[in-house]
Amino acid sequence: METKTRSGFVSIIGRPNVGKSTLMNKIIGQKIAITSSKPQTTRTKISTVYTKGNVQMVFTDTPGLHKAKNKLGESMVSSAKRTFNESDVCLYLTEADPFIGEQDENILSLLRTVGIPVILVITKTDKVEKEKVFKAIELFSKQMDFADVVPLSAKNGKNVDTLLEVLEKYIPEGPFYYDPETLTDQPERQIVSEIIREKCLRCLGDEIPHGIAVVIDSMNFTKANVEIEASIICERDTHKGMIIGKGASKIKEIGTKARVDIEKLLDKKANLKLFVKTKENWRDSEYLLKNFGFLEDKNE
Numbered sequence: 001m002e003t004k005t006r007s008g009f010v011s012i013i014g015r016p017n018v019g020k021s022t023l024m025n026k027i028i029g030q031k032i033a034i035t036s037s038k039p040q041t042t043r044t045k046i047s048t049v050y051t052k053g054n055v056q057m058v059f060t061d062t063p064g065l066h067k068a069k070n071k072l073g074e075s076m077v078s079s080a081k082r083t084f085n086e087s088d089v090c091l092y093l094t095e096a097d098p099f100i101g102e103q104d105e106n107i108l109s110l111l112r113t114v115g116i117p118v119i120l121v122i123t124k125t126d127k128v129e130k131e132k133v134f135k136a137i138e139l140f141s142k143q144m145d146f147a148d149v150v151p152l153s154a155k156n157g158k159n160v161d162t163l164l165e166v167l168e169k170y171i172p173e174g175p176f177y178y179d180p181e182t183l184t185d186q187p188e189r190q191i192v193s194e195i196i197r198e199k200c201l202r203c204l205g206d207e208i209p210h211g212i213a214v215v216i217d218s219m220n221f222t223k224a225n226v227e228i229e230a231s232i233i234c235e236r237d238t239h240k241g242m243i244i245g246k247g248a249s250k251i252k253e254i255g256t257k258a259r260v261d262i263e264k265l266l267d268k269k270a271n272l273k274l275f276v277k278t279k280e281n282w283r284d285s286e287y288l289l290k291n292f293g294f295l296e297d298k299n300e
Ligand SMILES: Nc1nc2c(ncn2[C@@H]2O[C@H](COP(=O)(O)OP(=O)(O)OP(=O)(O)O)[C@@H](O)[C@H]2O)c(=O)[nH]1
Pocket: 014, 015, 016, 017, 018, 019, 020, 021, 022, 023, 034, 035, 036, 037, 038, 039, 040, 041, 042, 043, 062, 063, 064, 065, 123, 124, 125, 126, 127, 152, 153, 154, 155, 156
């Protein structure tokens, strides 16, 4: 007898830094979305495909919802909000907070209107006492009717399987959207530029990374190698100096760390050449945002 396939879209929503990208990577078992301890790491929506047996779920990781301070921020927030239109179910991620802050108040008022099942996911349970998790569930459950509640840790993997089992209930019958082998719809170039940006986020002080964009100037494959030239764009010449570092030590560190991940991703030896350029106020320039690929999906 033929088994019917089921497939659907799952959006991952929450304020910055709650662990959205980490959870998505954990589910598919590969690092597609970059992560860091700094808020506003993810800038565009990123889809990955999880296929098991006759069920396929397309996860969409979104930029953390926050009060936008520039055009880049606005495009990040609207990209996250648009994701609902194409989802069958939504995962709302929050940490086991003892109170509900302004950012979550805003997200909750948006979620009350979306008209699709919303699952409350309490993240980072490895960091807190169980009692705190229960209290957070009680607090957040008073805010709206969640279809389900799952506390989990993407770090140690606890309860991630439970989340996948719970999610299956909300995935409608239908043909697969992607070949079962597919992991993501992100082009390799995009993932490579994000890997470089992640290393900038992780190697540089707090202030600089938010003003950084990474552009791949060229990427050429030979049989055994991949040759990549990329530019790190920053907003000030003083930042440029810090990114390069004393005796070019910082940029070397960023390049070495990025190369390791790029080689893992592409399964090839990589030669990576990095350049640093200054473009003042690019985060508020419609032209440059478009150029760097941030406004692409505005009319989707
Ligand atoms: N202890 C612990 N830390 C976690 C867990 N999940 C994520 N983190 C950490 O939390 C930080 C933020 O994780 P991200 O996945 O980048 O968060 P995000 O929600 O995608 O953030 P934005 O893209 O900025 O909205 C990183 O330092 C992660 O390592 C977890 O389950 N446990």
